Amino acid sequence: MKTVTFAVPCYNSAEYMDACIESILKCDGGEGDVEIIVVDDGSAKDDTPAKADAWAAKHPDIIRAVHQENGGHGEAVNTGLAHATGRYFKVVDSDDWLDEAAMREIMAYLRRQNELEEATDLVIGNYVYEKVHEGTRTVMHYRNVFPEGREFGWDEAGHFGQSQYLLMHSVIYRTELLREIGLTLPKHTFYVDNLFVYVPLPHVKTIYYRDVDMYRYYIGREDQSVNESVMMGRIDQQLRVTRLMIDAVRLPDGVPEKRLERYMENYLSMMMCICSIFLRMIDTDEAEDEREAIWSYLKANNPDVYRRIRRSVLNMGTNLPTELGRKIGISGYRMARRIFKFN
Template sequence: MKTISFALPCYNSAAYMDTCIESILAFRDDADDIEILVVDDGSTKDDTAAKADEWARRHPDCIRAIHQENGGHGAAVNAGLAHARGVYFKVVDSDDWLDEQAMRTVMDFLRQQARESQPIDMVVANYVYEKVFENATLTVDYRNVLPVGRTFGWDEVGSFKVSQFLLMHSVIYRTQLLRDIHLELPRHTFYVDNIFVYVPLPHVRTIRYFDVDMYRYFIGREGQSVNEEIMRGRMDQQIRVTKQMIDEVDLDADVSSDPLRRYMESYLSVMLSICTVFLRMTNTPQANADLAEVWDYLRRTRPAMYARIRGNLLNRLLNLPGEAGRRFALGGYRVARKLFKFN
């Protein structure tokens, strides 16, 4: 039995995938309960496919290479989940890496849980923004929000700040939970990690938080999906992801925990705020039409949620009318970017 499956979506990743894989092997030692699924998502510009096969040849007991036609990050995660044999499932992007000592702590707990008849649903740990080109780091922790050192449920969580939402970097799910809800991420779409850390949450009943810096998130690479100019060019995909989040969870009907409902509503509100900022930044007739349409979609699909989200202070300010309102919204975004150091 495998305790955990690590899925590594790889697309033309030859320049950095070795570091990612080596970071997992570092805490594996000789244990046979870890598997690494290297998902080659139709790479054509480098030797990613050959590297994946070579890693699998060298470590046949724990590394498998999965080759598929290009389907995007979501399709690679889907493939990893479909092939996973571990009790737990963790996505690690191929340009990121895991901290050895932190993972040793987490693995001790996961191994214990894997032997239980009802293993815990989700494990959370900290992540670190590695802004390599700026020689800077920023750690996101949850010690003011989540109980440490014991199992808990959603009714025991505090209030998350906008800067400390649960991201793909910080979560490990029980594999069967994801399969039971038939989680499937859209193909050829960026920003699907938002679906991954949103849609399963109402099905999570038990959680454990470790106050250790588990995940190292490389940021600043040219062509990265969170680059501001690239985000502007992919707003159709941001909208697609936001709509799927709206469709898949009715916060008023599907979420029984008040703290979880508040958290998820805040997360969805930020997704719509991102749509608003970047579409107003683009400021073309099509962008303005797209902005009106995404808000109207929420109004038509979830009218009660629309009233609350559109009526909150942040979105009222971001949607102030006219050129002055647009400039105000963009100015607020620039300030937030400096404060929270995203992108």
């Protein structure tokens, strides 16, 4: 069995996919236990399909190219998971890359786990926001949250700080755990990385954290999904993902550990805040109706969680009434973005 499968969703990625794949290849280190599945998600505007095939031909024992009709990021992840033969599964977006030194430490642990009958469910590393156009970087770590360098459970997790969340960039799941829970991401939907991380968490019993800057997350392209104007244009997909998160995990009953339940509620609160703030940025009657609808959906499906999230500092500030309240909420979001360096 391969130690880890890296899935690389590619959509018109010819300009930057080579650097991504090269960084993953270094994880193998001549061991032959790494698998890279390059998923060409219906690319038609550049030579992504040809590049994927060329990589597979050059490294046939490591790289496989899979071509499919365009189904979006989530469907590309689904395809990678369906083809994975590794004990672990990691998604690396085609414009991002992995740090060679950090991955040497991560891979050493994964290789030890691959020899065991009961392997760790979730392996976590840091990720770095690389704002290449600004020449800045921001490290997102978890050294205040998790014990470092040993296996542990949720009962040993500490308090997550503001803007400190587990994202797709920072997680490596045991492949069979994802398959056992039937994780499937929706087609033609952005922001499904939230589902990928959030839904499996209640099923995770064992965790390992390494305080190394594993994943480099590129920020800066105008068409990027986290660009503010792009997010407003795709607000329907943000709303869809948030509803799916509400449906997928019943809080608190569906979460076995109080510290994890608190984290997941805070994460859902953040998602509700994002929905609210971008609908207020759009500033139309239809957007206001949508804002009321998503809150009504949460209230109908989980009234206790609705009351706590609606009264949280985060969402009280983003849902203040009147035009002045709208402006205060948007200003607060943009200030937080500057402080915490996201987007």
